[in-house]
Amino acid sequence: MTSSARWALLFVAPATVGLVALYLWPFLSTFVKSFQDVPAFGPATYTGLDNYVELAGDGEVWQAFGNSALYTVLVLLGIPLAVVLAALIEQVSRGRTVYRVLFFLPVVTLPVAVGMVWRFIYNGDFGLLNHVLSWFGIDGHYWVADARFTIYAFAAVGIWMGLGINLIILGAGLQAIPKAVYEASALDGAGRVRQFFHITVPLLSPSIFFVTILTVIAALQMFDLIFIMLRSVNNTALADSKTIVYLFYEKAFVQFQQGYGAAIAIVLLIVIMIATALQFRLQRSWVFYG
Amino acid sequence: MRHTWTAALAVAATLLTACSGGESPGTANTAEKVTLTYANWSEDQAPAMEQIAAEFQKQNPNITVKVQTLPWPEYWSTLQVGAAGGTAPDAFWMLADHFREYAKGGALIDLSDTVKTAGIDMTAYPKAVSDSYTYEGKIFALPKDFDTxxxxxxxxxxxxxxxxxxxxxxxxxxxxxxxxxxxxxxxxxxxxxxxxxxxxxxxxxxxxxxxxxxxxxxxxxxxxxxxxxxxxxxxxxxxxxxxxxxxxxxxxxxxxxxxxxxxxxxxxxxxxxxxxxxxxxxxxxxxxxxxxxxxxxxxxxTSGIGNAGYAGTKHPEELKKFLAFLGGAKAAEIQAATGTVLPAYKGTQQPWLDSMPEFKLQVFIDAVDYSVPLPVAxxxxxxxxxxxxxxxxxxxxxxxxxxxxxxxxxxxxxxxxxx
Missing domain, CATH: 3.40.190.10 (Periplasmic binding protein-like II)
Structure with a gap:
């Protein structure tokens, strides 16, 4: 080994050790556990595919996947919103940073704090949302105590929380679009709206694609909001509002069925891989790499 | 992502530490300096727990007790992962509905002999509470407090x-x-x-x-x-x-x-x-x-918190001594005087009643006569x-x-x- 190769190994070692210890090893042990019955104490026993078979017939798992899927679809609606907002902020000539900071604040706020504040906003009797709705004569609901509304309520918060990071990525994408393209189209008589749909969106599509991938992965892993907003002692909406990661947490760390929990985590990993692969396949038809 | 990986990390930590569990428990040498950890989940009660630990240390200068307060949502997962992996605190609070899993899994230190040698009077506790910490005839925790x-x-x-x-x-x-x-x-x-x-x-x-x-x-x-x-x-x-x-x-x-x-x-x-x-x-x-x-x-x-010890502790003798102290009248009196909880030890409840005279708190003590343990199965x-x-x-x-x-x-x- 040459001395420079040795130095190279030394330099990548911290990252590699971290990767192995924090990602690879836990992943492998989760994978192994998914084929085991792991009691709270004592040795685990191999049970083959039992966990997966049980999982396939478990209505609770299907419901949780359904909830996570609904949440993901709803949060994706935040992306068009982010594109429009990013384009609008780009138009602002003064105080652009102020807007960016305002939208970015929820990203750097503790999810626990965000959850607590929104729990108050959504409160059916004393909440701000219902109070505002009452000005317009609209009857409020128990947004986070009625399973018909919980996922929608979470999605609204999820969009709001994700907006900041999306705006930063899309904003960077916008600045990479040459000004000359807009000037040329203006000379040809294109208005702002036309420019948005025919220049901004296509040229921004690689960034939009990237943001979509990140959003889907994050949405399928939603956990904190439900943990903070619904985990009060007697919230009767919890049973029907669990997301897949919440269910994983409950199985592995409340009921101590770690093998079953591990199987849920592995299935979620596969679902996320499929969803991501699908998006890469689909991007060929809409993402424009100029 | 974060949460999946924290969980996975916890799982990994369990496996890693499980491999290093071969240490022999240190023999009790009274001259040796020993540190015990004592875990709880209540910020409100932590000061009283510190006070109890300090009192115990005064009587046992060679033992240091460190009080650890964990947030409630994390308490049970931390304890379980620790107990399975050999890194659990020495002494900790236990609840009746979790107790059976721990006792069955062999994670708790058997206190039956300690009760005999230290002369602990089991009738000093509400029977419903002490019964809920008995598994297959053995005593694994001593009642700390109770509620009706x-x-x-x-x-x-x-x-x-x-x-x-x-x-x-x-x-x-x-x-x-x-x-x-x-x-x-x-x-x-x-x-x-x-x-x-x-x-x-x-x-x-x-x-x-x-x-x-x-x-x-x-x-x-x-x-x-x-x-x-x-x-x-x-x-x-x-x-x-x-x-x-x-x-x-x-x-x-x-x-x-x-x-x-x-x-x-x-x-x-x-x-x-x-x-x-x-x-x-x-x-x-x-x-x-x-x-x-x-x-x-x-x-x-009725139910109550029990003080239990970890079977995998390095200092079993000192731990038993500490648990016996926690189950005794002095620890109960400290809890009552601070007004935090209704102590389980008979005859130590008066300071608790006196600390809030405007409530007819005697109601809760009278209820012991017709109380039934919280169901666990x-x-x-x-x-x-x-x-x-x-x-x-x-x-x-x-x-x-x-x-x-x-x-x-x-x-x-x-x-x-x-x-």
């Missing part, structure tokens, strides 16, 4: 509605009638809070109706029996009469918060709220407590977690109580059959 239930009530709301305060003559009917009279929709005031609450609520009324919750032997539940149904109906009737906020309202705002904001006049719950109500300036002079009403008979469930956490889902339709009036009870019983029995 009573009717917390708001005198101001009773006065405003012209209803006389609850007392030990009350039966179920008086509660129903009073709750109705106290309810005033115009003011947003309800007579009582009727959530789907096991420990403060329907467990008590099921027992008062003469029913049982888990059948003897612990392999089947008894939620669909006629007595249990009567006990559940006590609550669904209150819902039906509109005498309580709805389930949705109680999901948004917990019953205790409703009581504290003076929206409900009665709240069935435990002694553990005393300090919180006492400290609440808005409730000054307005709150008191009465015994639970009588059904066919008197009954309340199989994976208690799992079947208890199903209650809200199965019983909500009965509370909402969407299903007859009998039907919901039958379905819940079937679901609980399925969990119990898994062992």
């Amino acid at each position: 239930n009573g009717i917390w009530y708001n005198k101001a709301l009773f006065d405003a509605a012209g209803v006389s305060y609850p007392d030990d003559t009350w039966g179920w009917q008086q509660v129903q009638d009073a709750a109705k009279k106290l309810t005033d929709p115009a003011k947003g005031v309800w007579g009582i809070a009727a959530p789907i609450d096991a420990q403060g609520g329907y467990y008590n009324t099921i027992l008062q109706a003469g029913g049982s919750i888990i059948k003897p032997g612990g392999t089947a539940s008894d939620f669909a029996g006629p007595e249990a149904v009567a006990g559940l109906k006590f609550w669904t009737d209150l819902q039906k009469a509109g005498s309580s906020p709805t389930l949705k309202q109680l999901s948004d705002t917990e019953a205790v918060s409703m009581f504290e904001s003076q929206k409900v006049a009665m709240y069935f719950s435990g002694a553990y709220w005393a300090l919180r109500f006492h400290k609440n300036a808005d409730l000054k002079g307005k709150v008191d407590v009465a015994p639970l009403p009588q059904g066919v008979k008197r009954a309340t469930v 199989g994976d208690t956490a799992e079947w208890q977690g199903l209650a809200a889902q199965y019983l909500a339709p009965a509370w909402d009036g969407a299903k007859p109580v009998e039907e919901a009870a039958k379905e819940y019983q079937a679901a609980v029995d399925e969990v119990l059959a898994e062992q």
